[in-house]
Amino acid sequence: MVQYQPLIDKIIGRIQSWTSRFLSYARRVQLIKSVLFSIQIFWSQVFIFLKKVIKCIEGICRSFLWTYGTDISKKALVAWDQLCKPRTAEGLNIVSIQEWNKATICKLLWNLSKKKDKLWVQWVHMYYGKQGTVWNIQANQASWMVRKIIQIYKVFEVVGWNEAQVIQVEKFSIKQVYQLLRGEYLKQKVLSWQAIQRQASGWHEEQRWAQDQYKGKMPEAKIFRLSLATSVYYIWQERNQRIFQKVIRSSDVLVRKII
Structure with a gap:
């Protein structure tokens, strides 16, 4: 916790410089989303945040x-997790530090998988690379940070990427992995099932793309429209179950129902 204190002090110092002004809720949200988030971006790419630090x-x-x-303080009108949801889900689209940190650690594992020309990557491969591929390394005696980097392959599996797919990625996008972690995984799996090679994007962009690409009576267009309607139905059903019945199903379960 001590090594993260400079980051916490910097965030507190920046906030204290604003408290002399009369800022509306909207202005404060904007400052959190832009200034405070940008402060921790560098740290999150270098350090693995402890849960205590994130909290x-x-x-x-x-x-x-x-x-x-x-x-x-625990005084809050709305839960923080709710504020991190997109506006379409009645949130404020504030970036989740926990999910963003996971995405940044994924980039570190990508560096290992690609055997990037970095000193720490070469060191890990020298001491642990003899055990096979990076994802199969059993680094029980390694430092806590090295173990966390290797174990982050589970996050790649959540978003539907295996080791071969990760190695094929030429330019890693932290934002893309973050979006997948925040719910884009379902759309990506449905697209892959239809042999559509493209990354899932925002809902409005997907709508415009579908309208342009899948008009007419071709079999591919009909299948796509059916899968889109099915996806919307099961997502709506999942939303109702989570709100009214407190039942949560995984993305994999929804994918199996759709395809």
Whole structure:
């Protein structure tokens, strides 16, 4: 926790420089999404955040939003997880630090898988690479950080990527992995099932793309429209179950129902 203190102090210092102004909720949300998020971007690409650190940063941001201070308080009109959801899901589209940190760690594993010309990558391969592929390394005696980087392959599996697919990626996008973690996985699997080679994007972009590409009476167009309608139905059903019955199914379960 001590090694993350400079980051926390920097965030608190920036907030304290704003407290002398009269800022609306909208202005505070914008500052959290832009300035405070940009402060932790570099740190998240270098360090693996502990859960305590993530809770601390989120607590400071939450207190700034609701109480206009830096002292961590539980006074909140809306849960922080809800605020991190997109606006279409009644959130404010604030970036989830936990999910973003997972995406940045995925880039570190991508560096290992690609055997990038970096000193730390060469060191890991020298000491642990003899055990096989990176994803199969059993680094029980390694440092906590190395173990976490190797174990992050589970996140790639969640978004539907295997080791071969990760190695084929020429330019890694943290934002893309983050979006997949935030719910784009379902759309990507449905597209892959139809042999459509493209990355899933936002809902409105998907609508425009579908309208342009899948008009007419061709079999491919009919299958796509059917799968789109089925996806919307099961997502709507899942939404109702989560809200009213408190039942949550995984993305894989939904994919199997759709395809």
